[in-house]
Amino acid sequence: MSRRAVLKVVKTNYTPSAPWMVRVPPRLQRIERARKKFFAKESIAKAYVERLAKQLGDYHSQALGLSDRQKLEASECYRLLEKHDASLFDAVHHYLTYVEQTKRSIPVRELFDEFLSVKQQDNVSPKYLADLRSKLGRFVNSFHDTLVCNLSVAQIEAWIRSLSIGTVSRESYRRNVSVLLEFGRRRGYLPANPAADIKIRRRPEGEVSILAPEELRNLLSKCAPEIVPYVAICAFAGLRPSEAASLLWSDIHLDTMQIEVRARHSKTRRYRLVPIQPNLGKWLMPFRGKGGAIYYSRRKFREAYKAAGMEKWKMDILRHSYGTYRLPILKSADALALEMGNSPDVIFRHYRRPMNEACASAYFDLRPSIPPCPASNDAPSDARDESFQKKLIQRRQRNAPGTLNADRGQAA
Known part of the structure; x- marks a missing residue:
């Protein structure tokens, strides 16, 4: 029989600056993101214990109020998550984060138009603009309506390697795509830049051709x-x-x-x-x-x-x-x-x-x-x-x- 967590304040010698400790019950550890909490004052630790006790009571009341359909659905979710060693809370949190990100994200074609507009305002050279339109234009044609937050490292790398070009050109395409996606990351359209993690083998350094x-x-x-x-x-x-x-x-x-x-x-x-x-x-x-x-x-x-x-x-x-x-x-x-x-x-x-x-x-x-x-x-x-x-x-x-x-x- 497993030991039942007891909510109480304990004085320890772990950290002299915060000697008062509270053990967080297992069912609240994912929410509190900790197994133990340390406090500088006993009064603050006791207030934290009271909040946890109230939270456990509220959860117990809510659990009793679940319908049979909700209980069955929760049971099925736990069964599906068991092989992934994840909790229902983790799954819901991940889904909500994804939904919020997709609301902020935009399609690749819109990001490209916005990016080019900014570059034109920055008065970059005509040669650089032409290079962006050429290389990124091919990228946009392949991922036209895809939300930029849904782009993965594997997708982008597979696209770059599918191009019938040399090693140096591949790296040039990767660099331009990375610049585009980094622009989107700074504007909050995607959480990270997947192109930054792609490694393309480069030409050995120093091998340049010259004329006699x-x-x-x-x-x-x-x-x-x-x-x-x-x-x-x-x-x-x-x-x-x-x-x-x-x-x-x-x-x-x-x-x-x-x-x-x-x-x-x-x-x-x-x-x-x-x-x-x-x-x-x-x-x-x-x-x-x-x-x-x-x-x-x-x-x-x-x-x-x-x-x-x-x-x-x-x-x-x-x-x-x-x-x-x-x-x-x-x-x-x-x-x-x-x-x-x-x-x-x-x-x-x-x-x-x-x-x-x-x-x-x-x-x-x-x-x-x-x-x-x-x-x-x-x-x-x-x-x-x-x-x-x-x-x-x-x-x-x-x-x-x-x-x-x-x-x-x-x-x-």
């Missing part, structure tokens, strides 16, 4: 004269494709040998000055005095790298080449990170490889054998119109090599 000096010379020789400045800036200044596509000729200062990368065009949203190497100055000098945007054509660039024997253009290969050849010359990850607009950690992970200074210098000794002749007839006639330039820069950001639209165009 002769490969770059061959590429530049195949470029149409009007796109030479864009390619040379990416190769010898290390700008990201979207940053180079956003440049105006007024951002290139050949008198001080510096390139201005404005915060609104930078991936990190930070203003920086990039030095113009002496050989880059030679490539740009014939275009000195031009106005408007740096000219770029996706079609002409594709024709150039295919003519140079490259069937597929590797993302950011010109930027990676710059970082790899520049590090042995600078001998400082901090200085190179300042030029490239990233962190010393990224420099160490991607651009450290066996290379002497003489080999690195050969890359920056590439100069035009015949100065490229600017082809002004290929540039738009209204290139100096400010509103036109803004639209042109946005279009080039989307179509720059290594960006989403550029990859689509090459695949086509």
Whole structure:
């Protein structure tokens, strides 16, 4: 026969600051979330005992008032919960929590619209918005009317792995979905971010592709004269494709040998000055005095790298080449990170490889054998119109090599 719990106050030596203890009856332990309660004053402990006694009496009266149907239903619930080692109270509490969460939650499509609206208000770059619409658009199409609180880790991971894409792209999709769901979690639409727990195997660190000096010379020789400045800036200044596509000729200062990368065009949203190497100055000098945007054509660039024997253009290969050849010359990850607009950690992970200074210098000794002749007839006639330039820069950001639209165009 089991011992019956006796409600009383006991003085103990467990905790000197709260010596008065009350043992909670087993039937109330789940509700009180404790087996023992400790109090600093005896009077408070006695008041707690009185409350528990009243609560037990109320429960006894309520139990006697249950109908036969309610008793049968409770008995069946206990039978079903027995194999899960859960109480009826746990089951009801879990259900009520779920119901409250679903009332606050919204479908995936509504969360996506709300998320995009906030990003547009934050004035993020057109390239980033296009990437969100593309990747998250596929996610929304698959989970259109699903409440975000009902999304599970298994569902999202299965969806990501069902996509016919590479490892790096899978991680990119997971990251974007995680950003979306984290936005929903902060707004109370779901209790936790399931995408944050998904682990995608990443490409081994440091494996970036670069061009040999002769490969770059061959590429530049195949470029149409009007796109030479864009390619040379990416190769010898290390700008990201979207940053180079956003440049105006007024951002290139050949008198001080510096390139201005404005915060609104930078991936990190930070203003920086990039030095113009002496050989880059030679490539740009014939275009000195031009106005408007740096000219770029996706079609002409594709024709150039295919003519140079490259069937597929590797993302950011010109930027990676710059970082790899520049590090042995600078001998400082901090200085190179300042030029490239990233962190010393990224420099160490991607651009450290066996290379002497003489080999690195050969890359920056590439100069035009015949100065490229600017082809002004290929540039738009209204290139100096400010509103036109803004639209042109946005279009080039989307179509720059290594960006989403550029990859689509090459695949086509």
